[in-house]
Amino acid sequence: MKGLVIKNTGSWYLVKTEDGRTIECKIKGNFRLKGIRSTNPIAVGDYVQIIINNEGTAFISEIEDRKNYIIRRASNLSKQSHILAANLDQCMLIVTINYPETSTIFIDRFLATAEAYRVPVKLIFNKIDRYNEDDTRYMDALINLYTYIGYPCFKVSALNNIGTDEVKKDLKGKVTLLSGNSGVGKSTLINAILPEQTLKTGEISDYHNKGMHTTTFSEMFPVDGGGYIIDTPGIKGFGTFDMEEEEVGHYFKEIFEYSAQCKYGNCTHRHEPGCAVRDAVEKHLISESRYISYLNMLEDKEEGKYRAAY
Ligand SMILES: Nc1nc2c(ncn2[C@@H]2O[C@H](COP(=O)(O)OP(=O)(O)OP(=O)(O)O)[C@@H](O)[C@H]2O)c(=O)[nH]1
Numbered sequence: 001m002k003g004l005v006i007k008n009t010g011s012w013y014l015v016k017t018e019d020g021r022t023i024e025c026k027i028k029g030n031f032r033l034k035g036i037r038s039t040n041p042i043a044v045g046d047y048v049q050i051i052i053n054n055e056g057t058a059f060i061s062e063i064e065d066r067k068n069y070i071i072r073r074a075s076n077l078s079k080q081s082h083i084l085a086a087n088l089d090q091c092m093l094i095v096t097i098n099y100p101e102t103s104t105i106f107i108d109r110f111l112a113t114a115e116a117y118r119v120p121v122k123l124i125f126n127k128i129d130r131y132n133e134d135d136t137r138y139m140d141a142l143i144n145l146y147t148y149i150g151y152p153c154f155k156v157s158a159l160n161n162i163g164t165d166e167v168k169k170d171l172k173g174k175v176t177l178l179s180g181n182s183g184v185g186k187s188t189l190i191n192a193i194l195p196e197q198t199l200k201t202g203e204i205s206d207y208h209n210k211g212m213h214t215t216t217f218s219e220m221f222p223v224d225g226g227g228y229i230i231d232t233p234g235i236k237g238f239g240t241f242d243m244e245e246e247e248v249g250h251y252f253k254e255i256f257e258y259s260a261q262c263k264y265g266n267c268t269h270r271h272e273p274g275c276a277v278r279d280a281v282e283k284h285l286i287s288e289s290r291y292i293s294y295l296n297m298l299e300d301k302e303e304g305k306y307r308a309a310y
């Protein structure tokens with residue numbers, strides 16, 4: 001029988017079958033993926049074939065090809081990866097101008113990584129009820145910027161249910177990963193959006209996982225009208241993606257566009273003569289904040305360091 005993996009708590013996977021049942025499953029056989037050494041061969045969002053046994057649990061016997069997936073390194077020094085989620089239609093990044101402030105560097109790093117994974121992103125500006133005039137003006141400027149580059153934006157107050165219906169509509173029929181720094185209102189927004197009954201069914205017994213830390217595992221929640229939200233607790237960004245230095249510029253859409261006119265094909269847009277990107281920044285055709293974020297990502301590459309925060 002075919003099913004969708006909606007929760008992963010260590011060795012057990014919760015699979016929602018086509019006939020609407022939710023079944024606890026284990027893996028049978030070897031599911032090692034080509035090219036990545038992963039701590040979890042199957043992830044939330046995977047479509048699998050299961051074989052149900054007499055006790056009402058099941059074995060996962062097959063996994064369908066993924067359209068995409070996001071991974072993070074299991075730990076800083078580890079070569080192993082952890083798959084956070086598979087088969088995403090989109091990501092929504094919740095950001096706040098204040099209380100706490102989400103930096104444009106964080107936003108841009110997230111966007112660039114999503115580009116690398118080929119997952120479309122939308123930005124949710126939350127806590128609009130708390131902003132003063134300056135905050136609001138700055139928010140609107142950012143919304144202009146990101147909308148122009150090609151990232152749709154929502155203005156929301158999750159606490160007061162303002163703008164949440166628009167977000168809800170956009171979740172219909174899609175698998176959406178929800179991210180954001182701690183404190184931006186992710187839980188508040190999920191509570192505002194999810195139908196009540198989901199919260200109950202979302203509470204699955206951790207009977208098989210006593211004493212395990214289940215908080216870093218992803219979970220999918222069904223939304224009204226079909227579709228799912230994926231929540232990855234404790235994960236702010238995406239984890240690192242192994243990008244080459246010359247690749248970074250590909251994942252900043254507007255920088256990539258201008259780079260076609262740079263004098264040198266391998267231009268890193270730092271100090272090379274005839275750089276069309278720097279020229280565009282000087283003429284305010286590319287936003288300075290985006291350029292700074294780009295340089296920030298390049299610096300990481302130079303120093304070869306891994307940023308735990310991302
Ligand atoms: N004024 C205002 N406060 C909000 C809004 N949304 C959330 N908050 C508050 O912000 C604080 C953090 O909200 P949470 O929903 O717990 O944030 P979170 O992103 O889930 O945080 P973590 O659990 O740390 O990941 C709480 O005190 C919320 O009441 C909003 O739209 N407006």
Ligand SMILES: [Zn+2]
Pocket residue numbers: 259262263267268269270272274275276277278
């Ligand atoms: Zn250049």
